[in-house]
Amino acid sequence: MYEIVRDKPLTRPCEVVTILKRDYGLDVSYHVVWLGVEKAKAVIHGDHSLSFDQLRWYSDAVMRYNPGSYVNIDYDTSSRQFCRFFVSFAACISEFNSCWSLLFLDGTFLKRKYKGQLLVTMAKDRNNGLFPIAFAIVDSETTANWPWFLHELGKVIDGKHQITFISDCNLGLLEAMLKVFPSAHHGFHEKLAKLKEEGKQRAHTFFKDLAPEHWANSYFRGMRYGEMTSNAAESFIIRLKKHAIFL
Template identity: 45%
Template sequence: MRLNFEDVPRIMQLLQDGRFYIKRMIVRRLFSFVAWKHVLGGYTRQGHKADNLFGIRRCNLIHTCGDDNLRSRGHPRADASWVANIVKERLRGEPSYRPCMMLTDIQRDYGVELNYHKVWKGKELAMHDIHGVEEGSYDRLRWYCSAIKETNPGSIVECEIDHQTNKFKRFICFKACATGFINGCRPLIFLDGTHIKNKYKGCILVAVAKDANDDIFTLAYSVVDAENDDNWGWFCFHLKGALLSHRMMVFDEFTFFSDRHPGIIKAIHLVFPSSYHAYCLRHLVDNFVKQVSYY
């Protein structure tokens, strides 16, 4: 319906009487409307010449529209994508921001109760937006190994891929780490492994030392599918090659520390037969308590 400027007084009278409702109107001339609550329960509109200004007759700052639904668990707008948009910026500066912390913060800041799985999924989406998906990282594995050799001359990088199972093993020893260990650390090498708790699982094998400040100094690490005899032997073999490449020929000067994992014991005996192998006291106590608890 098209209205002329001359029709406005008649339309305003109809609106004030509460007998007419216009869903959409197109006014040929520049004209604006201001709405306020009518005494009969409806709404009326007052016309003014358009001058980029508008007036507010009454304002209620307490809004309850949809509040009960928004605070419920099943609200459709509080989905994983919504969570991702909220936590993305904080995740950029705080990658350790955990889903349980997100639950508390969202409940406090937005009054929305969500389940853990939805928040965890939201974090995954946010991490994908920031760093990309895991599949893309694995596709660039060979490029990454080549980039290390080109940008860090003297670094040792080995990558073996089983094309039948699509599993891989990767060993990395940066030149700076090897040089720092030789020149600034005591001849003590600590070996241990830790599990990767992400979508694709796996295990990280590490060799670390202690510097002059008694801080942990990373020497080399490897990403493998599991912590077993074969992978520990493969890791120690390449660790020996990395040390040999820096003229570290006297291996009986080194002392290795470990948690008595069978794979480490076999690997050190095979690859470093002249080196002394000590055991971590904390792991000795933990293993002893674990074995005693079985009886």
């Protein structure tokens, strides 16, 4: 089983069950195989719980060998437990200062043992190439974590530029944006998607609580460069989750 997981890290337990039956004629239960896969991953990639302690080493290494990068580990001062982890690499920070002042924000749930949430902000260069400005691992997508993420983001991007943010209006993001980036413009599309589901009869009530500068081009004061959704951030999340074992 070790060889199977080593050669194909994203192998699922159900695939191992099939391989053991097909190649070796063994009938092994899914539960037993799942335990074996988890143990094999621990041998290959290290224990998940111990990896949190290695974040301090990783942070120091990034700051030392990749000058200009920024990493911050936030933890509970009383329990000394991990809370949040923010990363922004020097090359991405430098690239953003020569690109459109347009950032895409999104978050997604993590499915491994310790769960949590992945928050990302993406940029797009003038050749439509996507690259991450920063990403963070947090305990959940809460009204406390988005302000923290945006505050950390404000430390690495040039605040002299008027930035336009595009998101799907994640929990607490709209309120956090007004506090951390008060001069920035913020557009999203989640409400419009909901409108299509609800039907036109409820449109009046629906839009009454939604400021038009967040969804209507005629009222939007920022520069969106034709970007209407946060799909750029979602695409990065999909690729990252596909190739990162810990997610």
